[in-house]
Amino acid sequence: MAATSFISTANTSFQSLPSSSSSKHNVRRPCSVSVTLCKATSDSQESSPVLTxxxxxxxxxxxxxxxxxxxxxxxxxxxxxxxxxxxxxxxxxxxxxxxxxxxxxxxxxxxxSEKERASLQSLIYKLSKVGQAIDNDDLKTASTVLGPSTNADWIKKVQAAFDKLSSTSEEEKEVTELNSSLASLIASVIANDIKSSKLAFVSSATALEKWTSLTGLTGQLKGL
CATH class of the missing domain: 1.20.5 (Single alpha-helices involved in coiled-coils or other helix-helix interfaces)
Incomplete structure (x- = not known):
């Protein structure tokens, strides 16, 4: 009975003790993990500054x-x-x-060019008189001032002045416009068409003003 109890107690105590293999495993694992971690840490510390x-x-x-x-x-x-x-x-x-x-x-x-300037001055005076006559619906007086056609002597002199004093394509363009407007003005006055006469007069005066401005004649001529 006593022996049996002792054996039972011994077995119980023996079973409760860790086995040698278990104890060996538990001791080596921490060392293995610790070495690995230390090595990894050491490698990281050595290589990191170089890469940086x-x-x-x-x-x-x-x-x-x-x-x-x-x-x-x-x-x-x-x-x-x-x-x-x-x-x-x-x-x-x-x-x-x-x-x-x-x-x-x-x-x-x-x-x-005194002669040419005189011809242009004559044109300005004529247009001024024609403008007043048209404004008063007096196309008879306007016709007397302008003459019967574009072949009038004073128009030829004006054209010669335009040709001599025009030196750019823009100035020549205004001369063409002015010649066309004068022809329309004379034709409208002869036809006794007051409305067309007024339009042609405005076109003629505008073209002359532009041309004299382009050529620098504005200060050389009176009545502009």
Missing amino acids: KRNLAISLTTTLSLFSLSVASKGVLEAKAAILEADDDLELLEKVKKDRKKRLEQQEVIVS
Whole structure:
């Protein structure tokens, strides 16, 4: 009985103790895990600074390269813009010189053209009288001032003045318009058409004003 109880107690106590294999496993595992973690930590600490420096160097090199390219590109663009601006300034300066030279030459022609200026002054006086007559519905007086046709002597003299003093295509365009308007004015007055006479008179006066302004004759003629 006592022996049996002792054996039972011993078995119970023996079973409660950890086996040698179990104890060995429990002791080695922490060491294995600990070594692995330590090695991983050690490798990470050793390699991380090297990679960081390398990445930083690459990043700085790339940034500097991009900055240099940006500065170079900007410099090239600014240089091109400066060249174009200089060219534009030279072209503008040349144009101003040519225009000034042309105006001076034209003024010399105008000053030396007394006969032509007299013919143009006569045209202004005639148009002024015709305008007053048309405004009073007096087409008979208007017809007397203008003459029977565009073959009148005073119209030929005016045309000669236009030809001599017109030097640009724009001025010649206004001369063409003026000649057409004068022809319509004479025809309308002869036909006793007051409405058409008024329209033709306005067109003639407008074309003459534009032409004298373009040629620089505005200050040379009275009544404008």
